[in-house]
Amino acid sequence: MINSWKIWVAALAVMLSLIGSAWAVQPDEVLDDPALEARARELSKDLRCLVCRNESIDESNADLARDLRVLLRERLVAGDSDTEAMEFIVDRFGEYVLLRPTTSGANWLLWAAGPGMLIMAMIMAGLYVRGRAAPSKSSDAGLTGAEQARLKELMDE
Numbered sequence: 681m682i683n684s685w686k687i688w689v690a691a692l693a694v695m696l697s698l699i700g701s702a703w704a705v706q707p708d709e710v711l712d713d714p715a716l717e718a719r720a721r722e723l724s725k726d727l728r729c730l731v732c733r734n735e736s737i738d739e740s741n742a743d744l745a746r747d748l749r750v751l752l753r754e755r756l757v758a759g760d761s762d763t764e765a766m767e768f769i770v771d772r773f774g775e776y777v778l779l780r781p782t783t784s785g786a787n788w789l790l791w792a793a794g795p796g797m798l799i800m801a802m803i804m805a806g807l808y809v810r811g812r813a814a815p816s817k818s819s820d821a822g823l824t825g826a827e828q829a830r831l832k833e834l835m836d837e
Contacts, residue, residue, distance in 0.1 A: 705721070705724075705738065705749060709746070709749055709750060709753065711753055711756075711757065716753075716756050716757065719756055719762060720749070720752055720753050720756055721738060722762075723752055723756075723762055723765060723766060724736060724737045724738040724748075724749055724752055725738045725779075726766070726778065726779050726780065727748060727752070727766075727769065727777055727778065727779065728776065728777050728778065728779045729742055729744065729745040729748075730744050730745075730748075730773065730776070730777065731743075731744050731745065732745070734779075736779060737749050737752075748769065748773075748777075751769065752765055752769065755768055755769075766778075775787070
C-alpha cells in the first residue's frame with residue numbers, strides 16, 4: 681500500500697514538473713483575441729528571459745519575463761506586426777534578448793568562431809601526429825668518429 685502511494689506521488693511530481701512551464705503566462709496576461717494570443721505565444725518563445733538566461737519568456741516565471749510578455753502583447757494590440765514588435769524589444773534590450781541571434785553584422789564572427797576553432801584544432805592535431813610519426817634525423821646519424829674513440833677509451837678503463 682505504501683509503495684503504491686509513493687509511486688502516485690512521484691508520478692504527480694513528474695507531471696507537475698513537465699507542465700510547470702505552461703503556467704508561466706498568467707491569466708491576466710492572456711489576450712482576448714485568440715489569434716493575437718497565438719502570435720504572442722509564438723513570438724515569446726523566441727525571446728530570452730534576461731534573468732533565467734537560456735529560458736524563453738514564455739516558460740519563465742521571473743518578473744522581468746512577465747514584463748516582457750506584457751510589453752510584447754501591448755505592441756501586438758497596438759497593431760505592430762511580428763517583425764515590428766520584435767524590433768521594438770530588441771531595440772530596448774539588445775540582441776541578447778533573442779534566443780536565436782541573427783547572423784548579420786558582427787555576429788557572423790561569433791557564428792564562425794566555433795567551426796573555425798574546430799578546423800584549426802584538427803589541423804594542429806594532424807600536424808602533431810604527422811610530426812611524431814616521422815623518424816628523427818638525429819637517431820640515424822649515429823656516433824661520430826671522435827665520439828666512438830672517446831667511448832672506446834671510457835670502456836677500456
